Amino acid sequence: MLWTADDMPSQKGRTAVVTGSNTGLGFATASALAARGASVILAIRNVDAGSKAAERIRQASPGARIEVYQLDLGSLASIFKAAQRIRAKNPRIDLLINNAGIMNTPKGTTVDGVERQFGINHLGHFALTGLLIENMLAVPASRVVTVSALAHQMARGIDFDDLQRESSYAPMRVYSQSKLMNILFTYELQRRLDQAGALTLSVAAHPGLASSELSRGNPATQRAFIKLIRPLIFQSTSKGALPTLRAATDTSVRGAQYYGPDGRWSRGTRGSPAVVESSAASHNKTNQRRLWAVSEELTGVVFPV
Known part of the structure; x- marks a missing residue:
């Protein structure tokens, strides 16, 4: 059976934090949750852009409850500050959607001196989750949904x-x-x-090939090529957000599942959201524990679990 946004149960009374939610997949995710009644926190780097995104959501869903918090995932100081504010005002957090990210960018470092793609895509969300999760542990059906990508299959392990x-x-x-x-x-x-x-459940998702602004960090020639082929192989942003939305809201979801497009003939790039397989490397328990230890050391964040 195909799962669509219409299959989402009511989210009234639930609070959702969505990173990178002023545009692309994050905006589509936040908009859908707000339309179902959730109170949504847009955790984004650019507050002005976040305010405009919040207004667009309110226009589409009158009465939507939206707040904007400044969050720079490339700065531990910003993460600690945002988490403190969010926790103080929201003693109950139902959903944390770790969506923000950068892709294929030139070499650079975060303000804390960490390689940028590693620091923003993983360490930033690791720290944010560790700082917010205490407000989730006793909340029934609460979930941490971390957005990965088909590209994870290209990595045979962690260096x-x-x-x-x-x-x-x-x-x-x-x-x-x-x-x-x-x-x-x-x-x-x-x-x-x-x-x-x-x-609380911890779940992963990926959007397949979906139109978003993630490729803005690519070289100009690659951006031009992606723009050319986008209508042919990319699904819409709203469809790309469906695996994340299902992972966040479907009552049948179980911990440590991985959701993505189920398109058999499209190799997971398009289709209806379903449980899919992650790579063999992702199931390496030694690397799971080692990455956790390194992440604690680099961020100074220790989880209460």
């Missing part, structure tokens, strides 16, 4: 000896490893939640 890419830097290779980290984190978090007897 723990060169996480900062000091010896070499290949943008797409680094991106694919950061997306593998998203799934390693998801699975390790669920193991810890199970051991703690928490009510």
Whole structure:
């Protein structure tokens, strides 16, 4: 059976935090949750852009409850500040959607001196989750949904000896490893939640090939090529958000599942959201635990599970 946004149960009374939600997949996710009655927090780097996004959501869903919080996932100081504000005002958090990310960017570092794709795509969300999750653990049906990508399959493992890419830097290779980290984190978090007897679930999702602004970091020639082929192979942003929305709201979801388009003939690039398989590398328990330990060390964030 095909699952669509119409299959989402009511989200009234629920609070959702969505990172990178002023545009693209994050905006589509936040809009759909607000339309179903959730109170949605847009956690974004540019507050002005977030305010405009909030107004667009209110226009589409009159009465929608939207708040905008400044969050720069490339700055631990910003993450700590945003998390403190969110927790203080929202003692109950039902959904945390770790959606924001960058892709295939030139070599650079965060303000904390960490390689940018590693720092923003993984470490930033690791820290944010660790700082917010205490407000989720006792909430029935609460979920952490971390958005990965098909590109995680390109990574055979994690190069723990060169996480900062000091010896070499290949943008797409680094991106694919950061997306593998998203799934390693998801699975390790669920193991810890199970051991703690928490009510929260940790789930991963990917959008397939969906129109978004994620490729804005690509070289100009690649952006032009993507623009040319987008109508042929990319699904819409609203469809690309469906795996995340199903992972966040479907009552049949279980912890450590991975949702994506089920298109058999499209190799997972398009289709209705369903449980799909992540790569063999994502199930490496040694790497799951090692990545967790490194992430705690680099962020200073220790989870209460």
